[in-house]
Amino acid sequence: MKRFKYALQGIRVLFDKDHHFAVHLLFALLVAAAGFLFGLNTLEWLFIIGAVFIVLISEVVNTSVEYTVDLVTDEFHELAKRAKDTSALAVLLASLYAAITGLIIFIPKIIVFFT
Numbered sequence: 502m503k504r505f506k507y508a509l510q511g512i513r514v515l516f517d518k519d520h521h522f523a524v525h526l527l528f529a530l531l532v533a534a535a536g537f538l539f540g541l542n543t544l545e546w547l548f549i550i551g552a553v554f555i556v557l558i559s560e561v562v563n564t565s566v567e568y569t570v571d572l573v574t575d576e577f578h579e580l581a582k583r584a585k586d587t588s589a590l591a592v593l594l595a596s597l598y599a600a601i602t603g604l605i606i607f608i609p610k611i612i613v614f615f616t
């Protein structure tokens with residue numbers, strides 16, 4: 502129960518301090534709406550849900566790394582830069598995976614829809 506409470510506090514931090522998380526959530530809702538519109542099958546839903554969660558989790562971890570680095574130093578430090586840049590790369594890779602997954606699933610459906 503304690504962990505659950507702390508996790509909920511983490512959600513509040515993400516909404517208050519990290520606008521990227523809200524943007525990712527908004528995109529997830531849009532993709533879910535598109536999923537219902539195009540009638541995705543079970544396997545397609547599993548890939549979409551997986552992609553959404555990978556992006557959200559990477560954003561949470563990235564934010565956590567940023568807070569940790571900022572706790573350690575507020576001065577320019579090469580190691581702080583490496584930590585933040587590699588952590589940002591995790592979000593970029595997750596987003597790339599999500600984009601590729603979305604394109605593979607939705608593009609054929611969009612083509613069928615408009616032809």
Ligand SMILES: Nc1ncnc2c1ncn2[C@@H]1O[C@H](COP(=O)(O)OP(=O)(O)OP(=O)(O)O)[C@@H](O)[C@H]1O
Nearest residue numbers: 519521567574575576577578579581582585586589
């Ligand atoms: N203490 C530091 N030392 C060296 N470089 C830093 C330091 N803090 C930030 N940077 C550099 O600035 C970039 C942006 O850092 P920042 O903390 O603003 O994160 P961000 O990617 O803008 O995330 P957000 O917008 O969520 O705050 C980092 O990726 C890193 O390259």
